[in-house]
Amino acid sequence: VNRRYLDDFQPGDRIPSEGEYEMTLERIRDYATEYDPQPIHLDAAAAVQEMFGGIVASGWHSLSVTMQLIVEARPFGGSPIVGVAIENLRFLRPVRTGDVLRAEAEVLSVRRSASRPEQGFLVLRVVTVRQGDEPVLTQDWTLLVPRRPQ
C-alpha cells in the first residue's frame, strides 16, 4: 500500500477533486428517500411552496458527495481518511437539480501529537463548488494522520 504521511504535508498544499458529481433528480431523490425524507427534497409540488422555491438536494447529500470527491483524490494514498472533528461548516447556497459538484481541500495546519509521536493532526479547509467556481459548502476537517515510521 502506497501511503502518504503527516510529514508529507505543508500548510497551503492543495488537494483538488479529480472527478465531478452531477446532482441529478434521481440521485437527489435516492439519497433523500433513505436519509432526509423531507418534501423539499422529494416533492416538486410541495417544494415550490417552501423557502427555496423548488427541489433542493439535502445538505447531507452534498456533504456526502464532497466526501466521495475527496476520497477519490486519495490524499493519503492507500491510507484511510480518519476524521476527528469538523468546524466552521457553512451551507452557503442551495444545491439544485443539475448542479455539478467539485471539491478542493487546502491544508490549513499540520500538528504533531504531543502524547503520541507516531501520529498527528491535519486541518483541511474543504470547499465544494458547483459549475466550477460557485461555492456551495465550506468546512474545516481535523484528520488523524500517521507520521512516517522512523
Place this chain on the structure above:
Amino acid sequence: VNRRYLDDFQPGDRIPSEGEYEMTLERIRDYATEYDPQPIHLDAAAAVQEMFGGIVASGWHSLSVTMQLIVEARPFGGSPIVGVAIENLRFLRPVRTGDVLRAEAEVLSVRRSASRPEQGFLVLRVVTVRQGDEPVLTQDWTLLVPRRPQ
C-alpha cells in the same frame, strides 16, 4: 401543514428521535460504495490491518443516519429543517456493524434575526448514541426557522 415556529422553542427543549437505525453490514456497504469507497468501510480483510481493526461505518453515513432520525421526529411539524451552519462536530467513537443508532437534539439558543423579523436562528446540540446511551457523534446545528406569522 401543521408547522412549529421559532417562537415555539426555548433553551433546554429536547427533541428525541422516535425510531432507531441499525448499522447493518449491507447498509454500511451501500452507503460507502456510493459516497465513501474506502477499504475500511468495504473490505474486511483490508480493514483489519487499519486503525479500527475491522469494518467501521463511514462517519458521513452515521451523520446521514442522524439526519434521518431527527427528520423523522418532525421538530418543526410540516416545515422543513434548513441548516445554515454546523460547529463542534466530533467523531467520538467508530460505529461498527450491528450498532443501533438513536439521536437527540437539545435547544441551546433561540435568536431572532435583527435584519429579518419574520425568521430567526435555532441552535441545537445533536448527540447520536449507539445501544441507547454510548455517544458516537456530537454536533451543534444552526437552523433558519420562520417566526410565527403575526
